[in-house]
Amino acid sequence: MPTSEERTIEAFGREWAAFDHAAASPAELADAFAGYFAIFPWDALPPDAEGFDLGCGTGRWARFVAPRVGRLHCVEASQAALEVAARNLAGLDGCQLVLARAGALPFPPASMDFGYALGVLHHLDDPDAALADAVAKLRPGAPFLAYVYYALDGRPRWFRGLWRASDALRRVVSRLPFAARRALAEPLAVLVYWPLARVARRLEAAGVDVGSLPLAAYRHRTLYVMRADALDRFGTRVERRFTCAQAVALLERAGLEGVAVNPEPPYWCLVGRRAA
Helix, strand or coil: CCCHHHHHHHHHHHHHHHCCCCCCCHHHHHHHHHHHCCCCCHHHCCCCCEEEEECCCCCCCHHHHHHHCCEEEEEECCHHHHHHHHHHCCCCCCEEEEECCCCCCCCCCCCECEEEEECCHHHCCCHHHHHHHHHHCECCCCEEEEECCECCCCCCHHHHHHHHHHHHHHHHHCCCCHHHHHHHHHHHHHHHHHHHHHHHHHHHHCCCCCCCCCCHHHCCCCHHHHHHHHHHHHHCCCCCCECHHHHHHHHHHCCEEEEEECCCCCCCEEEEEECC
16 A cells, blocks of 8 residues: 555646646746745855755746756656656756655765755655755755745634634545546635635735735735645645744754744745754
8 A cells, every 4th residue: 555655746746747837927936936935045055056956846946946056956756747847947957857755865965055845844754854864965054945834823713713624625635536636626726716815916906914814825826826736735645734933943953053934925934054
């Protein structure tokens, strides 16, 4: 019987084959990239830096990172997803595709100038072990950027109640065959994500602070992104969430120091440096 990690890998392979981001808006992806990498210390990297994208998926972030560095290893555990990344990153110099799982990176210790894992650690059975393995591949002082789902820090009780209801639905949907997962995620994107996001957008235009509204983070996103994220959110069995303090502790346990947290969404984006 497949392990939960193997099921997760298979699920994301199918997801990225269905939503390969080839048709996604470049401007929208660039805007999302800027949010994730807002606190990444680009100016601290050496010339022609070499690093890795842990869980590259479709290569949507690698396409922005690769032109800034010398060599980028795009690591993905799913062969299907890696094939999508190969198409999306074709023509970009310095990208090397690597089929490997988190926790078993095939790089020499202390050989990398940077690394990042966006939306990966919270889907793993053992995020501590995976992150420790990644950090071990960094040179002393090299930065590592991580994005993990937040545990709804500071959200009101009603907001948490809505999330608990959605999580109960996720636990059911994520156990269905892929075709059924996608069939259920599509109407969620159209009938839930889209209306709530557009309401938030109109309220924002009217001068209302919409930061506390459900799905307000999607108010400037296209339906394509909402469809992909709905499948991601409801189609994955393993989902861990971290408070800010827990996320910082996760990075520190792995051997990162000076951990900084971006106080702006998406929550939580953190960066630390491998201890000397």
